Amino acid sequence: MADWPYSTARWQRLRKAKLSESPLCETCERRGRKVEAQHVDHIVAIAAGGPAFPVMDGLRALCASCHSIKTNALDRAGGKGVAIKGCGVDGLPLDPDHPFLTGGDTPLEGRGAVAQRPAAHTASQLVRDWGV
Ligand SMILES: [Zn+2]
Numbered sequence: 001m002a003d004w005p006y007s008t009a010r011w012q013r014l015r016k017a018k019l020s021e022s023p024l025c026e027t028c029e030r031r032g033r034k035v036e037a038q039h040v041d042h043i044v045a046i047a048a049g050g051p052a053f054p055v056m057d058g059l060r061a062l063c064a065s066c067h068s069i070k071t072n073a074l075d076r077a078g079g080k081g082v083a084i085k086g087c088g089v090d091g092l093p094l095d096p097d098h099p100f101l102t103g104g105d106t107p108l109e110g111r112g113a114v115a116q117r118p119a120a121h122t123a124s125q126l127v128r129d130w131g132v
Contacts, residue, residue, distance in 0.1 A: 005052040014053055015040045022061035027070070030094050037061035041070060 005011045018040045028035040041060045044050025051058060062070065 005046070010053055014059070018056060018059045019061055021056060024061065025063035025066050026060050027062055027066040027094070035063045035066075038064055039067040041067055045074065 019037055023037060025033075025035040025037045039062045041062050042050050042052075042054065043058055043060050044054075046052050
């Protein structure tokens, strides 16, 4: 179903730009796997009120498999709300939208940034633990 906005030239351009900026699946990359991204996902689904043509950070490059997992978990009624189960080697949830990482008050930073850095509340905990 290639409906609006996916049928528009504007979306095609945006998708192309995103994939050239992020040629690898961002979710697989979090797991240390290099998989070519074929899909560009709206982080906030249009159906959930997200913009149809968001800025780059509102989009995520995904492989077909990660995109379908994400869509099933988040964008469909009855989805569990957590797109990616499990934790990475850093002990943080793999799902960049996991409430633990977003913390409710921490805006998602650029792609990959959330993967590399603990969310604000985690950082302040580290500061406390390290006494700096
Ligand atoms: Zn993937």
